[in-house]
Amino acid sequence: MRMTRLAIDTDYLRNWLARLLELPSPTGYTDTIARECCGELERLGIRYELTRRGAIRAKFPGLRAKPARAIISHLDTLGAQVKALKPNGRLGIVPIGNWSARFAEGARCTIFSEKGSYRGTILPLMASGHTFNEAVDTQPTGWDHIELRVDTLARDAKDLRQTGIDIGDTIAIDARPEFMANGFINSRHLDNKAGVATMFAALAALARDEMEPPVDTYWLFSIAEETGVGASSVLVPDVASMVTIDNGTTAPGQNSSEFGVTVAMADQTGPFDYHLTRKLVQLCRDNDIRYQKDVFRYYRSDSASAVEAGADVRTALITFGVDASHGYERIHMHALRSLAELVTSYVLSPVEITRDAEELAGLQGFTSQPTEAAEDVRPKEAGRRVADWADPVE
Template sequence: MEQLQELLRIPSPSGYTDQVVTYVKSQLDELGLEVELTRRGAIRAVLRGRDETIQRAVVGHLDTLGCIVKSLKENGRIELLPIGFWSARFAEGARVTLLADTGRSYRGTIVPLKASGHVYNEEIDQMPVGWGYVELRLDERVHSPGDLMALGIHVGDHVAVDSAPEITDSGYICARHLDDKAAVAAMLTAARAVAQSGRKPPTTIYLLFTISEEVGVGASHVLHGDASELVSVDNGTMAPGQNTCEFGVTIAMMDSSGPFDYHLSRHMATLCREFAIEHSRDVFRYYRSDAAAALEAGNDIRTALVCFGLDASHGHERVHADSLAALAKLLYAYITTPPAKPLT
């Protein structure tokens, strides 16, 4: 939980991830792992195994949804476009930080174009939903594009949306950007448990942290060596008609890119049964993960997707601590046990 809260404090919309990469690298360095950064800034960490001829990988992503400055408006407000796929419906009312090139940051709120019922009466309920119907109101004395530029604000600046986490006594974590920082927290927790146990994994394990999953690139550029398996760690969608496990792990059998590897997916389910981890299986229709990007890049690799249960993904997200604990336990089991069968 402490790891997750630290991650949520760090703004990391896709394209602006240096700070979170530095933080996660420091956590891996403390564990004594071999760590390297790719040219683009993704992280590769290595847990050396007893048999280094077999290599497996676990991947999560550090980037989140966010916004970018589309234009500076005549009234001193700012037009935004989304980074990643999310609805402007969930942006209304969000507190944000605009990250200027100068290193300065500015606070503000995303508001509808017609934000006051005292002015617009019933028209506030008649506005369509879309990014063309909201704007960023900065908490600065700005009334024109010139005022904004005088502050060092330009088209193309990143805007980070506040995570605003709240942890309830009943074990729920409510926040933005749980996708995928909750998974990263589980990965780091599993890695710490392995390091503290003194156990050497049966095979070499790569822990991969990508920085562009929300914009579709993800693990296409981070793999190296000859990893035979890739387990992607991401969110499972809680909704009517879905079979995602709210308090355990969900093993995805297929997403919009197609079925996951038959053998690896069932191996993850077997580990759940052997280690008494609550779990379910689900299929996602409008979903893709780092696994899809890895395959599309031409990697000859088995893939699986394991998930924590997330309600209202890419919106007002919520996860239960039990689901994250179960996920960390499964990752620990995967890292510290042999593959299902010899890999070639």
């Protein structure tokens, strides 16, 4: 494949990510961020439409309609909900999405009630060392062991009711982003606002250079990935291949990195599409984009929700390495730029599997996977036979 990557405006990427992080968007409370993204799509001259609940489907026209491609990331983040109005004037809470109460302790947050929003802090039940002494350090971790202190006069549950706060109200956790001069970015909710910013950076490059891809590309923004819904209701039948952008996990036992693109080979739902994944890897090689591969055992993404909803679509997952995922996360701008470069390369690359234009077809043009034994390509030392490199026989 020829080099197809475009130059990415990293200032735009950074500034747009900073704007996204300012907008609260826990699952179920995504109208504001959806409106903001639609406004940016209009500014870029990209046509879009919204589902009833606010998932966004934008279309970048290509030379042909099919087999269409899709790029997807999710607008929603982790958060919490009010579970109880407690007798002490504080709130019992439960999580939105899967994250540890360990990372909720000490968080500043906003409660959205029908009468307006309130600020507050999530605290352990035993928050004062002056009162509880060593019990502060021995208290268990869990959602039953924390509460939300609201910044209003609330001495009991009656006072809370008078504020308008009620059971089920949404709680947004402050992102508290910090952009470092050396390229590191620390913040909550980089999963997956960094993925959204990356998509917009790639879109901006394609629009700036007035590119015309070989096929139509749909740019999808889902609104309930953190609760497992994701891409289940935003695809169109013409889409044959979908590439998800989300976070990888840089942790012991993982091969992800905060630099370059981390290509996921599988997650807890199984392997990603053989042909699409290897095409993305080859595009990295051809376009001099740093990459590594990884397998995630406790992870699912928009790709999983699409397939589980019955979409017959090839799926792949490309990620930016995140340290402390679903907590106080850290990434590096190098990974975001690399991802945006790969996305432009993919969108502009030729379609190899033309049969994918049809939902059902015969065997002609169907793909194949290698089954023959591989040749030994290990290095040869002068005067040493290839057979000498074989593993010793016990």
